[in-house]
Amino acid sequence: MDEPSPTIDPLTNQFGSLNDLSHELASLQDLAMRGSWRSILDKVSGARSLDLLTKPHDHLIYLSYNVLALTKLRRFSDASNELDSLHDFNSHHYKYETYPKLYHTRSGSMVPFSLRFINAQLPFKLGNRQEGLDRFYLLLNFIRQKIKDKGIHSLQESVKIWRKREVFVLHCLIGHHLGAKEFNVCLDLMRDLINHDYLDPVLVSKLGYIQMQIGDFEGAKGSFHRVETMLNERKNDDSSALSEVEFRNLVNRNKALVFLVGKDYVSAVREYEECMERDPADVVAVNNKALCLMYLRDLSDSIKVLENSLERVPTVALNETLVVNLCSMYELAYVNHSEIKRTLSNWIARVAPDDFDASCTRV
Structure with a gap:
């Protein structure tokens, strides 16, 4: 967001609670963390109807949570209509300096970055x-202008935040181009970043993945080796928010991918098991280990891997790809798979967040 850090009061710049930033913001954040998106819609509606939002930035923060909740619940048209009500993000209505009595010496946009991203x-x-791509490139230009402006004023911490946003948006752009198999565009975007010393290990790993897609196997291995070297030297750029465990697991997953391409599923399983020993909530490792075991015709153990993950870390492992794969394995393994899937579906209904797509069980 363009507004202050969530632990600083936007009016006094003094440290305080989340609720100092906006009306019952801590409650909204807690509901979001639990995936209670319908409750957020109710809370926003109630705050608006009771006129509890007294400052311009209150309205924007609540609108952000409302749009996020609508998006999570797949009510995309409603979310778009809510965003359209703002008209122009760069309007003077959404600048702190328009309200000097409320915000004193603060200046700049009060529009949360999350709103710009969802837009x-x-x-x-x-x-x-195409409209989505156009908006992402406009957002990228907006971020780069912020970096340029803040760099001039030597606001180093602020520059770091915007650089992380730049890398995040570029990851999203690369993902959208990758989905359309526009590999050359992806490569150009990544090489531009890497040439500017954005040594983000996730980005370099993604470069290796794309090199594999276009048949440049040696180039991919070179990219993965570069990530491992970055881990060993710990020279990863501040734009990477990876912990050491996440970094090490990324290296193992890259190695596993090389083994997968060579159909060496036993070695791939070993790499994924190392990831799971460090972090049982590494869903990519869990899911891919199960798939490798299935390719090795060990369907029983493959199912156990996914079931154990759901039991141990349901809040993390409960994602639609993993559940789809588990249900596919049930269909292969059991004659009475419909009953088993129905049991899984009932369990999901009790523990899943509001935005989970229960239809993935194919009951």
């Missing part, structure tokens, strides 16, 4: 890919 992402959900 770029929504067209993809509504089937308008």
Whole structure:
């Protein structure tokens, strides 16, 4: 967000609670963390109807949570209509200096970065890919201008935040181009970043993945080796938010991918098991280990891997890809798979967040 850090009061710049930033913000954040998106819609509606939002930035923060909740619940048209009510993000209505009595010496936009991001992402959900790409590139230009402006004023911490946003948006752009198999565009975007010393290990790993897609196997291995070297030297750029465990698991997953391409599933399983020993909530490792075991015709153990993950870390492991794969394995392994899937579906209904797509069980 363009507004202050969530632990600083935007009016006094003094440290305080989340609720100092906006009306019952801590409650909204807690509901979001639990995936209680319908409750957020109710809370926003209640705050608006009771006129509890007294400052301009209150309205924007609540609108952000409302748009996020609508998006999570796949109500994309409603989310888009809510965003359209703002008209122009750069309007003077959304600048701190327009309200000097409220915000004193603060200046700049009070529009949360999350709103700008959702605004770029929504067209993809509504089937308008080109508009989505246009908005993402506009957002990228906006971020780069912020970096340029803040760099001039030597606001180093602020520059770091915007550089992380730049890398995040570029990851999203690369993902959208990758989905359309526009590999050359992806490579150009990544090489531009890497040439500017953005040594983000996730980005370099993604470069290796794309090199594999276009048949440049040696180039891919070179990229993965570069990530391992970055881990060993711990020279990863501040734009990477990876912990050491996440970094090490990324290296293992890269190695596993090389083994997968060579159909060496036993070695791939070993790499994924190392990831799971460090972090049982590494869903990519869990899911891919199960798939490797299935390729090795060990369907029983493959199912156990996914079931154990759901039992041990349901809040993390409960994602739709993993559940789809588990249900596919049930269909292969059991004659009475419908009953087993129904049991899984009932369990999901009790523990899943509001935005989980229960239809993935194919009951």
